[in-house]
Amino acid sequence: MVLPQDESFMRLAILQAQKAAACNEVPVGAVLVFDGQVIGQGYNQPIGLHDPSAHAEMMAIREAAKSLENYRIPQSTLYVTLEP
Numbered sequence: 001m002v003l004p005q006d007e008s009f010m011r012l013a014i015l016q017a018q019k020a021a022a023c024n025e026v027p028v029g030a031v032l033v034f035d036g037q038v039i040g041q042g043y044n045q046p047i048g049l050h051d052p053s054a055h056a057e058m059m060a061i062r063e064a065a066k067s068l069e070n071y072r073i074p075q076s077t078l079y080v081t082l083e084p
Contacts, residue, residue, distance in 0.1 A: 005036065009033055009038070012038065012079070013079045016029025016030060016031065016081075017029030017043060020044040020056065023043075023048055025043065025047055027081070028043065028055065029080070030042055030057045030060040030081070031060060032064045032073065032078050033076060033077045034073065034075065035075075039064040039068060040059075040061060040067065041059075041060050042056050042060040042062070043059065044056050045059060056080065057078060061078075
């Protein structure tokens with residue numbers, strides 16, 4: 001079952017993917033959520049940043065860790081526009 005908040009967070013991830021597409025990157029976006037709040041978001045940037053690890057998921061995790069000032073991010077949900 002898809003909940004309304006899941007749809008809302010996926011829409012935000014899609015907006016991130018559109019940013020990647022606008023930069024000629026592979027259009028993938030990610031949003032990391034904790035307790036109903038977005039704590040990190042990102043989009044693919046390996047080409048522009050010359051960083052092979054700058055995938056959307058990693059960018060969202062990095063932003064969350066920085067904003068929380070903690071490398072641990074338990075009990076969070078990652079919304080990504082790409083399936084494994």
